[in-house]
Amino acid sequence: MAKLEQSIDRYAAELDPETSFAVRDASKIKTEQRFDTLWADFEDPNAMRKLAGQVKQHTLENLPRYLAQAEASFQRNGANVHWAVDGDEANAIVLDIMRRRNATKIVKSKSMVTEEIELLPFLEEHGVEAIETDLGEYIVQIDGDHPSHIISPIIHKNRKQVARSFEREGIGEYTEDPEELTRIARRFLRKKYLEADVGMTGANFVLADSGRIVIVTNEGNARFSMAATKTHIVVVGIEKVIPREEDLPLYMNLLGRSATGQAMTVYTQLIGGPKLEGQEEGPEEMHVIFLDNGRSDALASECREILRCIRCGACMNICPVYRQASGHAYRAIYPGPVGAVLSPLLALKNGGFHQLADLPKASSLCGACQEVCPVDIPIPDLLLRLRARGKEESAARGAIDSPGFGMWAIAASQPAAWKMGLAMGHAMNVAPHAWLNAHPSAKSWQSTRDLPKFRGGEFRKWLNARKGGNEK
Amino acid sequence: MSARDTIFSKIEAATESLAGKTALPELEKAKAFRSRFVPESEAVEELERCFERSWTSAQGKLVRSEAELIELLKTMGAKKGYLDSSLSSGDLTSEFEVSSLFDRERVDEYDFGISRATCGIAETGTIALIDRDTPNRLGALAPWIHVAVLEREKLRARLYDALTDFQKDPSVVLVTGPSKTADIEGLLIVGVHGPGEQICWLV
Numbered sequence: 001m002a003k004l005e006q007s008i009d010r011y012a013a014e015l016d017p018e019t020s021f022a023v024r025d026a027s028k029i030k031t032e033q034r035f036d037t038l039w040a041d042f043e044d045p046n047a048m049r050k051l052a053g054q055v056k057q058h059t060l061e062n063l064p065r066y067l068a069q070a071e072a073s074f075q076r077n078g079a080n081v082h083w084a085v086d087g088d089e090a091n092a093i094v095l096d097i098m099r100r101r102n103a104t105k106i107v108k109s110k111s112m113v114t115e116e117i118e119l120l121p122f123l124e125e126h127g128v129e130a131i132e133t134d135l136g137e138y139i140v141q142i143d144g145d146h147p148s149h150i151i152s153p154i155i156h157k158n159r160k161q162v163a164r165s166f167e168r169e170g171i172g173e174y175t176e177d178p179e180e181l182t183r184i185a186r187r188f189l190r191k192k193y194l195e196a197d198v199g200m201t202g203a204n205f206v207l208a209d210s211g212r213i214v215i216v217t218n219e220g221n222a223r224f225s226m227a228a229t230k231t232h233i234v235v236v237g238i239e240k241v242i243p244r245e246e247d248l249p250l251y252m253n254l255l256g257r258s259a260t261g262q263a264m265t266v267y268t269q270l271i272g273g274p275k276l277e278g279q280e281e282g283p284e285e286m287h288v289i290f291l292d293n294g295r296s297d298a299l300a301s302e303c304r305e306i307l308r309c310i311r312c313g314a315c316m317n318i319c320p321v322y323r324q325a326s327g328h329a330y331r332a333i334y335p336g337p338v339g340a341v342l343s344p345l346l347a348l349k350n351g352g353f354h355q356l357a358d359l360p361k362a363s364s365l366c367g368a369c370q371e372v373c374p375v376d377i378p379i380p381d382l383l384l385r386l387r388a389r390g391k392e393e394s395a396a397r398g399a400i401d402s403p404g405f406g407m408w409a410i411a412a413s414q415p416a417a418w419k420m421g422l423a424m425g426h427a428m429n430v431a432p433h434a435w436l437n438a439h440p441s442a443k444s445w446q447s448t449r450d451l452p453k454f455r456g457g458e459f460r461k462w463l464n465a466r467k468g469g470n471e472k
Numbered sequence: 473m474s475a476r477d478t479i480f481s482k483i484e485a486a487t488e489s490l491a492g493k494t495a496l497p498e499l500e501k502a503k504a505f506r507s508r509f510v511p512e513s514e515a516v517e518e519l520e521r522c523f524e525r526s527w528t529s530a531q532g533k534l535v536r537s538e539a540e541l542i543e544l545l546k547t548m549g550a551k552k553g554y555l556d557s558s559l560s561s562g563d564l565t566s567e568f569e570v571s572s573l574f575d576r577e578r579v580d581e582y583d584f585g586i587s588r589a590t591c592g593i594a595e596t597g598t599i600a601l602i603d604r605d606t607p608n609r610l611g612a613l614a615p616w617i618h619v620a621v622l623e624r625e626k627l628r629a630r631l632y633d634a635l636t637d638f639q640k641d642p643s644v645v646l647v648t649g650p651s652k653t654a655d656i657e658g659l660l661i662v663g664v665h666g667p668g669e670q671i672c673w674l675v
Contacts, residue, residue: 047505223613269646299487
């Protein structure tokens with residue numbers, strides 16, 4: 001069997017320098033902006049993060065009750081509620097709604113969950129014209145690419161690449177002016193909104209008591225799709241619910257600042273049902289599809305805290321591994337520290353957890369991700385729990401590059417062998433260190449570090465002397 | 473078993489042993505976190521002062537009279553616009569080509585749209601547009617310039633204080649400045665899908 005490689009290391013090593021710098025710079029700036037706003041605006045952001053985490057933790061631990069409440073609230077507001085066990089079911093529900101409405105065109109706002117279930121490719125296969133409307137996501141779509149960051153999808157592209165894509169697709173003349181590129185997209189996409197039958201969104205939050213979804217955007221694309229189309233379909237993970245409308249301001253204090261350093265994102269929409277009777281524009285029908293797709297398994301696991309995530313991206317922006325490797329290195333929809341936990345848990349197809357069991361190892365456990373998390377998810381602890389699960393389930397990808405502990409186990413369980421090892425430790429002080437490089441993990445360790453002088457073997461002497469009553 | 477039953481049986485099993493583990497915190501705890509932009513009192517002058525500071529720092533523009541608005545629209549080169557029929561037009565009609573109908577076939581022919589804001593939030597410099605007060609969602613969104621008419625008395629201190637204004641409206645849009653993106657190389661560009669100029673006319 002071919003030796004498995006640590007894919008993230010390899011991806012980072014092969015990443016072209018332009019992308020690498022772009023990702024690192026953008027991540028650093030976002031991290032600083034977050035810090036500047038959150039810590040300047042509030043006295044104790046850490047206490048606020050913990051409280052926000054507690055509200056979500058409570059909701060998750062009582063999820064059946066809150067989900068049932070949300071369902072009843074939506075129905076009271078005149079919205080239709082659907083349930084989908086996995087992505088295939090959710091996609092089929094969307095297509096079914098479209099067929100009943102004789103709809104052939106759909107405009108979609110930025111939503112990670114629809115990336116997760118690969119909704120757009122599915123709809124296109126079934127003859128639906130489906131367009132991403134977030135500027136970054138639209139560029140990702142025409143390039144046949146994937147977003148590499150949950151907030152900044154084209155963090156890995158520059159203006160020249162965008163200009164070439166627009167030129168290639170015949171959307172506009174080549175220009176390296178980002179403002180002009182944005183205008184081109186504005187003109188092109190508003191035609192699409194006005195032609196579309198269905199507006200599709202995700203949801204940042206679901207308010208259980210009032211039966212509303214909350215959508216947060218800067219560009220106004222969700223707003224436009226909900227002004228121009230006649231049907232609104234929402235696909236949302238079952239973990240997005242919060243109990244009370246009055247819980248929302250706490251999260252609004254945290255979300256924009258954590259994501260982009262904004263005290264308030266430009267548009268925050270609270271949508272609860274189809275448009276009012278007298279309203280001239282807007283959807284006549286609202287459908288909310290609650291998606292499980294592995295979330296109930298994550299809820300049953302020891303890593304359920306990850307379901308608190310409100311998708312701000314702060315953990316990836318600060319993560320030294322993400323900054324080096326970029327989002328695509330994670331081979332999954334959710335990158336960065338949150339992705340290293342969530343993606344293996346949500347992986348249902350293609351080998352499931354085992355296929356992504358190396359992701360929890362892509363961390364130095366420095367703890368920065370938890371420190372910036374607006375809902376205080378103990379990501380380093382969860383990474384350790386998933387490493388343990390990888391070991392328990394003998395996941396091959398979970399053991400990549402792990403140094404062998406066989407020799408150590410023999411020595412540690414036999415006092416004579418251990419003592420001999422100590423003697424050998426002294427021998428290492430005179431032996432050439434190149435000898436150690438026979439073992440690959442020792443070699444990679446030594447390539448960036450110097451082995452310190454061995455000073456061990458004195459502890460037993462000290463302990464024996466102490467036992468004899470000598471306190472020295 | 474239906475998808476709903478499958479999901480509920482799984483999440484019920486997953487949470488069975490967790491009931492009562494983490495309490496739902498009292499709302500007062502969350503409300504106690506006050507940013508440095510929260511108004512010091514509920515007095516209209518204080519709310520207006522805070523609103524203006526936050527609104528303009530989010531790149532919104534503020535006018536206090538019709539004359540001021542007309543002047544600003546002229547400097548922006550506006551000629552034609554949409555005006556919500558419930559708003560009296562006055563001098564605007566003589567200065568610009570104003571229509572109280574918004575034609576979705578000609579969205580780009582309107583330079584501005586004028587509609588009502590339901591309330592304003594002083595802390596964050598935010599206005600709320602809801603279906604009940606906005607007869608045409610596109611008219612308040614598609615033109616390059618949007619003017620929201622906001623009554624001083626409708627200024628609230630924080631989002632908490634504005635929630636009751638939303639009532640049971642199906643569409644609440646909180647607007648904090650003009651439409652923005654930073655998708656291309658992290659550079660801030662104003663006016664993506666929504667208005668590139670967001671004006672509040674405080675009356």
